[in-house]
Amino acid sequence: GRSRRGRSSRAMASSGIAYPDRFYAAAAYAGFGAGAPSTAAISRFQNDVALLLYGLHQQATVGPCNVPKPRAWSPVEQSKWTSWHGLGSMPSAEAMRLFVKILEEEDPGWYSRIPEFINPQPVVDIEMHKPKEEPDIVPALTNGTGTSSIPEPKTISENGSSVETQDKVVILEGLSTVSAHEEWTALSVSGQRPKPRYEHGATVLQDKMYIFGGNHNGRYLSDLQVLDLKSLTWSKVDAKLQAGTSDSAKTAQVSPCAGHSLISCGNKFFSVAGHTKDPSDSITVKEFDPHTCTWSIVKTYGKPPVSRGGQSVTLVGTTLVVFGGEDAKRCLLNDLHILDLETMTWDDVDAIGTPPAPRSDHVAACHADRYLLIFGGGSHATCFNDLHVLDLQTMEWSRPKQQGPIPSPRAGHAGATVGENWYIVGGGNNKSGVSETLVLNMSTLAWSVVSTVEGRVPLASEVFLLSNLLMLK
Incomplete structure (x- = not known):
C-alpha cells in the first residue's frame, strides 16, 4: 500500500549514506549526536528501546563496556550500564548497523526529517568513566511520552489566583471545584472544620x-x-x-x-x-x-x-x-526499624554506609519498592536540606548527586509521591516558612520548583502535612 511504498522510498534515501556517516546521522536524529535539535530527543522512544539505543551508541563510539557498574544510587545509570555491558564484545561496525536498523523500525521516516544543518559527529559518553560525578541522564528514562516529567514553575498569589499558568485539568473525580493544573487551589468545603x-x-x-x-x-x-x-x-x-x-x-x-x-x-x-x-x-x-x-x-x-x-x-x-x-527526652534519633505487617514483628536494622544525622520532622518516600529516600528535617540547632538514599536490598546508605536547584534547609515539611515525582511543600527553617512547592524526580534525582506562594499563607507554614489525593496533579 501507500505506507509501504513511502517507507521503502525513505529507506532507499537513507541507504544512500555510507557508514559511518549513516550511523552518525541516525545518532544525531535520536538525540545522541552533537547539534541534534531538541525536537529530535531520544525521549520519543519507549524506555526499553531508548536503553538499547544507548548501549549500541556506546558500543559503536567507545567500544565494549569496561567501566565498573555505577555504585552511586541511580536507577537510570544502572540501566544504562546494564544495556551497554550486555553487548559484550560486539564490533563497532555491527553496533552501528544495529542502531540504524532499530531506529528505522521505530521511526521509518527519520532520515527525511533530519535538518540540513546537522553535521553528524561521533559523541563519546565520557560521563560513564566518571562514576563519582553526576552522569548525564538519558531523557527517555524520565518520561516515555516524549515530554519532560518536570513541570514548569507556576506562581500563585496570596488569594490563590494564578499569575502564570493557564493549564486546566480536572484532577480527581468528585473534586469538581478543582481544575487548576500544577497550582494550589483553595477548596470550598462544608461541615464543621477541625480546629487548627x-x-x-x-x-x-x-x-x-x-x-x-x-x-x-x-x-x-x-x-x-x-x-x-x-x-x-x-x-x-x-x-x-x-x-x-x-x-x-x-x-x-x-x-x-x-x-x-x-x-x-x-x-x-x-x-x-x-x-x-x-x-x-x-x-x-x-x-x-x-x-x-x-x-x-x-x-x-x-x-x-x-x-x-x-x-x-x-x-x-x-x-x-x-x-x-x-x-x-528530646534526644534526636537516626535509628532504623522495620515492622513486618504480616507477622507484626519488629526488626532493628544495622545498615552499612553513613546514615543521615539524627533528626526529626523530615520526610521519606519509597521509590521502585527498593529505595528509601530521606529529605530534610531538623535538629535542635539547625535544619537540613540533604538527601539520603537507603537501598533496602543491600541495606546501604548513600548520598547521591542531585540535579537542578538544591532546596533550602527545612523541617516540618510534607511530601507525597505521584508516580516517579515526589512533591515537597511547606516547612520552615526556624526563621520563616518556605514559599515554594518542589518536585523531585526520583529516577533522575532532579529538583524543580512547581509553584511559589506569596505572603503569609498556610502553604508556607513551618509545620505541614500533605495527603496524596489532595496533591495537584
Missing part, C-alpha cells in the same frame, strides 16, 4: 481523608476527623479504643498524641509512634477499623523501637520502615 493543629497525622482511605490528633496551642489532641473527598464534607468520627481482645471488652478513649504517623494499608490504617502526655518506653502501634469506628492496640513481637515522635514511617510492600524522630 500541627504535628497531626493524615491519610487517605477509600475516598476519605482522615486527620488524627495533633498539637493545638501546646495541647495534644485525640479527635479523629474525616473529609469526604467526593462531597468535600468534614465530619467527626466517634471513635473508641478497644480495651481488650474479646467482643465484650470495654472501650475507652484513645490517648491524645502528636508527632505520630498515619499509614493506610488495605481497608484500615495504623497510627505509629507519637508523643503523649505519659509516654511509654517503646513505640505504640494502633489500628483503626473504619467499619466499626474502633481503635485497637496492636500486639507486636520482637524488640520495639524506643518511643518517639517526628519520625518518618514509610509503607514498603507489607512492611513499615521507621526512621529517626525525637524520643520523650
Whole structure:
C-alpha cells in the first residue's frame, strides 16, 4: 500500500549514506549526536528501546563496556550500564548497523526529517568513566511520552489566583471545584472544620481523608476527623479504643498524641509512634477499623523501637520502615526499624554506609519498592536540606548527586509521591516558612520548583502535612 511504498522510498534515501556517516546521522536524529535539535530527543522512544539505543551508541563510539557498574544510587545509570555491558564484545561496525536498523523500525521516516544543518559527529559518553560525578541522564528514562516529567514553575498569589499558568485539568473525580493544573487551589468545603493543629497525622482511605490528633496551642489532641473527598464534607468520627481482645471488652478513649504517623494499608490504617502526655518506653502501634469506628492496640513481637515522635514511617510492600524522630527526652534519633505487617514483628536494622544525622520532622518516600529516600528535617540547632538514599536490598546508605536547584534547609515539611515525582511543600527553617512547592524526580534525582506562594499563607507554614489525593496533579 501507500505506507509501504513511502517507507521503502525513505529507506532507499537513507541507504544512500555510507557508514559511518549513516550511523552518525541516525545518532544525531535520536538525540545522541552533537547539534541534534531538541525536537529530535531520544525521549520519543519507549524506555526499553531508548536503553538499547544507548548501549549500541556506546558500543559503536567507545567500544565494549569496561567501566565498573555505577555504585552511586541511580536507577537510570544502572540501566544504562546494564544495556551497554550486555553487548559484550560486539564490533563497532555491527553496533552501528544495529542502531540504524532499530531506529528505522521505530521511526521509518527519520532520515527525511533530519535538518540540513546537522553535521553528524561521533559523541563519546565520557560521563560513564566518571562514576563519582553526576552522569548525564538519558531523557527517555524520565518520561516515555516524549515530554519532560518536570513541570514548569507556576506562581500563585496570596488569594490563590494564578499569575502564570493557564493549564486546566480536572484532577480527581468528585473534586469538581478543582481544575487548576500544577497550582494550589483553595477548596470550598462544608461541615464543621477541625480546629487548627500541627504535628497531626493524615491519610487517605477509600475516598476519605482522615486527620488524627495533633498539637493545638501546646495541647495534644485525640479527635479523629474525616473529609469526604467526593462531597468535600468534614465530619467527626466517634471513635473508641478497644480495651481488650474479646467482643465484650470495654472501650475507652484513645490517648491524645502528636508527632505520630498515619499509614493506610488495605481497608484500615495504623497510627505509629507519637508523643503523649505519659509516654511509654517503646513505640505504640494502633489500628483503626473504619467499619466499626474502633481503635485497637496492636500486639507486636520482637524488640520495639524506643518511643518517639517526628519520625518518618514509610509503607514498603507489607512492611513499615521507621526512621529517626525525637524520643520523650528530646534526644534526636537516626535509628532504623522495620515492622513486618504480616507477622507484626519488629526488626532493628544495622545498615552499612553513613546514615543521615539524627533528626526529626523530615520526610521519606519509597521509590521502585527498593529505595528509601530521606529529605530534610531538623535538629535542635539547625535544619537540613540533604538527601539520603537507603537501598533496602543491600541495606546501604548513600548520598547521591542531585540535579537542578538544591532546596533550602527545612523541617516540618510534607511530601507525597505521584508516580516517579515526589512533591515537597511547606516547612520552615526556624526563621520563616518556605514559599515554594518542589518536585523531585526520583529516577533522575532532579529538583524543580512547581509553584511559589506569596505572603503569609498556610502553604508556607513551618509545620505541614500533605495527603496524596489532595496533591495537584
